[in-house]
Amino acid sequence: MAVAAGALINLPAWATNWTAETVKHTPNFLSSGQGDLLGDIAETIIPATDTPGAKALNVHQFIQKVVADCYDSATQNNVRNGLTLVEEQAQKSFGKPFAQADSAQRMALLTQLSKSDDAAQKEFYSLVKGLTVRGYMNSEYVMTNLTHYQMIPGHYYGCVPVPTKAVSQTK
Amino acid sequence: MANLTIDAKAQNTYDAIVIGSGISGGWAAKELTGKGLRTLVLERGRDVRHVTDYPTTMMQPWEFEHRGQLTKEVKDANPIISKCYAFYEGTQQFFVKDAEHPYIQEKPFDWIRGYQVGGKSLMWARQTQRWSDFDFQGPARDGFAVDWPIRYADLAPWYSYVERFAGITGNKDGLDTLPDGEFLPPHEWNCVEKHFQKSIAGRYKDRHVIMGRAAHITKPQPIHLQQGRAQCQHRTICERGCPFGGYFSSNSSTIPWAAKTGKMTLRPNSVVHSIIYDEQKGRATGVRIIDANTKQMQEFYARVIFLNAAALNSNLILLNSTSNRFPNGLGNDSGVLGKYVAFHNYRAGISAEYDGNLESTTDGRRPNGPYIPRFRNVYKQETDFLRGYAAGFSANRISRSNQSGLGADLKHSLLNPELGGWSVGSHMMGETIPKESNYVALDKSLKDPFGIPQLKISIDYDDNDDKMVKDYQEQMTEMFTAAGFKNIRLRDDHRNPGLDIHEMGGVRMGKDPKTSMLNKWNQMHAVKNVFVTDGASMTSTSTQNPSLTYMAFSARAVDYAVKAMKKGLV
Structure with a gap:
């Protein structure tokens, strides 16, 4: 690795001592019950396997943060309504809260939502799924341990043979 | 009392004043202090020190609260600056927010600005091609604007001078449309870019695909290490500021170099109101500023003044510098100030x-990426529009993952993307024709937060630009098709002028004081101790990115100014 070859750079204290915190602040956009439900939905979309799932990586907190800060109130309301609907559907279909449904039941419910004729329901699902994927793929755990993001590649090689196993490189 | 006034005046007197600390102002400051002149550098924005004032430079993607996305509050408050490709969660601190400096869009114009020490040199795209005689001879040959008072040979040694210091990567390609420079090793091509280069070379005699020339240190030379700058580390998050000094900025290079001479006084938070003209002496004597913190007006004095406030703000300052001698703006005998x-x-x-x-x-x-120099209307007029365009080009291997479904299958496919084919793309960079009807002026009633008249901007595309867009799309389609590229998609986003961030002119150079503001040394025809060496001074635009040319003009003008001062001419 040709990192900073030929020169010593003194970085300021904040650059050497930073801690890799993920989103720490949860705004009041959802009630804590709805926040937990969002975590269960994210976990259903990307579950724990031999590596952590979305909930353990706090992806649902990232989703809340982004929806609260980057989207308009109509979208925020639609997320609240969508969460209410998921809970109602769980009661109706399985007679218990979404959180207590088994993983096959949860997946069936979300799959049904993704195919809904109702535009608002479909939009809710695709927003939550898109943000779950983004929050997961951009989490410290995934970028550090699974996709091996290099902040400082130190090179660009134009023509290299395709590696046997591709790894993603997100900017 | 009299003595106190004299003392205060002496305290505020320098050999030279530079207005602006961006790419051209930084060079003026470096050259003036390097030649021993006590130089005051006035910057309207805050100080930004190299490394310590780059708060996001070491942040990992997951450390950004919104993973880079702008919040609704920022976007709603800033419809103009939010359009800029380089404005995101990690770079917001370096761009002027819409409300900070209002202006009037007589026609839609996205004015992208960076008010801080270093100006836009912190966030620029770093492409640095020389201009050629096909550019400098353009207006005379094709009958628009006025003839440039210089030719390539006048500027060539100054290009070399600034390239060696700034650090420019590139390949010596031997093209007369794009003269070679003092290059550090070029960046690598990928296989598909090479394929495209070969395909074009085999099909056209006059079209070339070359590796881009950019202000990145690919192999540090002693002069770069002396600046405390190191090899570019390929992070490609340049706009956040680079702790390695891998790309050129005023902050990493010219400003600290000027400071080391002990001759520079840098005064941030100094919004220039106007240049002071002394009717008896027949020269500019100093600069009026408004302190951004105290809102107090203050005067500074010098023998020579370099105006480098960035193209449109240099126009604004001159338009606002009125006197009995110059009721329509400093040096504006011709009436062309603000026009063309x-x-x-x-x-x-x-x-x-x-x-x-x-x-x-x-x-x-x-x-960086490959570049296609202008090939249209170079040796003779051959189309129904004037001038031509350069183009960027690049290829990327796309990795895709199946994002359908959910659960463990989705997770598996996200973590195991398949390499797909290549995606290739290009964008045009067209020359536009300076016209009297494309102008800036001061508004008669509206003021900015400092009480300075707001700038009214009236700039638009014309028929020549539309024809050029069509030709670019046709020619690139032909070139892409010949290279075997499939699924070709064309775009014309009709973006507003300004979003290119290459606005130029209004204080143009020329041979004749009746039709231009500046002579061949970037010196005002009518006020010999004022020099303008930023984008405002450009007679025409060429197709090349302009920053390197501003650097060369700045160094050349300082060399002339200091020699002229010694001879008592300035």
């Missing part, structure tokens, strides 16, 4: 796919 403003036409693009070279891919990241 032009820009670069970035409206069109093309993208496609390529399914060859599937056995190869790329590794790492590259802060």
